[in-house]
Amino acid sequence: MSKEKIWLSSPHMGGTELKYIHSAFDENWIAPLGPNVTGFEKDIQVFLENDGKSECEVAALSSGTAALHLALVLLGVEHGDEVICQSMTFAASANPITYQGATPIFVDSEEQTMNISPLELENAIQDRIQKGKKPKAIIAVHLYGMPYQVDAIEEISKKYDIPVIEDSAEALGSTYKNKNCGTFSDYSILSFNGNKIITTSGGGALVTRKKEIKDQAVFRATQARDAAPHYQHSKIGFNYRLSNISAGIGRGQMEVLAERVSQRRKMFEFYVNLFSEVEGITVQQAPNSDYFSNHWLTVIHVDPEQCGFDREVLRLHLEQENIESRPLWKPMHLQPVFQDAPFYGTGIAKKLFQNGLCLPSGSNLSDEDRDRIGSAIRECLTKYSKNYG
Numbered sequence: 001m002s003k004e005k006i007w008l009s010s011p012h013m014g015g016t017e018l019k020y021i022h023s024a025f026d027e028n029w030i031a032p033l034g035p036n037v038t039g040f041e042k043d044i045q046v047f048l049e050n051d052g053k054s055e056c057e058v059a060a061l062s063s064g065t066a067a068l069h070l071a072l073v074l075l076g077v078e079h080g081d082e083v084i085c086q087s088m089t090f091a092a093s094a095n096p097i098t099y100q101g102a103t104p105i106f107v108d109s110e111e112q113t114m115n116i117s118p119l120e121l122e123n124a125i126q127d128r129i130q131k132g133k134k135p136k137a138i139i140a141v142h143l144y145g146m147p148y149q150v151d152a153i154e155e156i157s158k159k160y161d162i163p164v165i166e167d168s169a170e171a172l173g174s175t176y177k178n179k180n181c182g183t184f185s186d187y188s189i190l191s192f193n194g195n196k197i198i199t200t201s202g203g204g205a206l207v208t209r210k211k212e213i214k215d216q217a218v219f220r221a222t223q224a225r226d227a228a229p230h231y232q233h234s235k236i237g238f239n240y241r242l243s244n245i246s247a248g249i250g251r252g253q254m255e256v257l258a259e260r261v262s263q264r265r266k267m268f269e270f271y272v273n274l275f276s277e278v279e280g281i282t283v284q285q286a287p288n289s290d291y292f293s294n295h296w297l298t299v300i301h302v303d304p305e306q307c308g309f310d311r312e313v314l315r316l317h318l319e320q321e322n323i324e325s326r327p328l329w330k331p332m333h334l335q336p337v338f339q340d341a342p343f344y345g346t347g348i349a350k351k352l353f354q355n356g357l358c359l360p361s362g363s364n365l366s367d368e369d370r371d372r373i374g375s376a377i378r379e380c381l382t383k384y385s386k387n388y389g
């Protein structure tokens, strides 16, 4: 019989989610609005404001992708516009640009955080302006929970007067200079997809510092109905609101978010110890104490020259043991669907993709799971490594 699967990141219920779902049933709030939605938005707001530095408004939505799309809509991104996007990310960061008929302009990563390179970002902006179009927005991502270089990106955003859309889908619970990720922009987004640090099975949120932006987001997300007794529309709308049932799961999950962050960070520490004396494998770490990552996923880099094997050997070895691991997000400028989109960079994201691997990082992994992961990795090192043992 094959061993039980160890997942990269699987949903982890806290125990009180059903209580909120039952109350929705009891009160017949089986709708894309209701007390769980309002309560969930408040819970997220309270959490994000717990740094004592942030003030925010939250609109709960059907997905992080919907939140990104709405952010672009509210920023007035239209057909023919250009929007800058971190190349190394999940496709959902970039796809909504094309929903608006705009063109994505991809920018390389820097090595410290694996996120958008301030240097290449500025090159890209200057070149696009010189070519005749100023980009309408910058989509920056806190990849795998690691904050991007917030100060540097904000400075460029201000210098050129181009707003940042903060893709914090993977970074709820992370902070930069003790301020919560998800609060650095008027258009920040969160995801509660099944693999995220907390989940509503599917869901997301737009977080903003301005009440009028929240109101506009909710208006657009509920089919843009004007104030009239009949159905009247003067703007294009979407059906993007989170359901009251899903929000019930979210309310339960918010009760355990802080615990989930420490559990994910414990997994990260486990890998730091495991690889501490392994030449050629490095665990992606925060550059300094300004960066606090929720370590949604722990990332390692396998140097094939030093190790004598590449990350694919390790991935396949783990797969044989029924342990899931996954290459990093393949950069968007290398994706067939975006082959015609401009790219600014030197190849750092590509190298990170070639050598990087995400290891099982779920908050629900047990000591037994960690033992299995540790043994499988040690076995792989003994079998293939030039320097191990």
Ligand SMILES: Cc1ncc(COP(=O)(O)O)c(C=O)c1O
Residues within 6 Å of the ligand: 062, 063, 064, 065, 066, 089, 090, 092, 093, 141, 167, 169, 170, 190, 191, 192, 193, 202, 203, 204
């Ligand atoms: C970086 C990033 N952006 C956006 C999304 C989109 O979120 P969702 O799956 O909730 O649409 C995800 C996750 O799925 C993500 O990882």
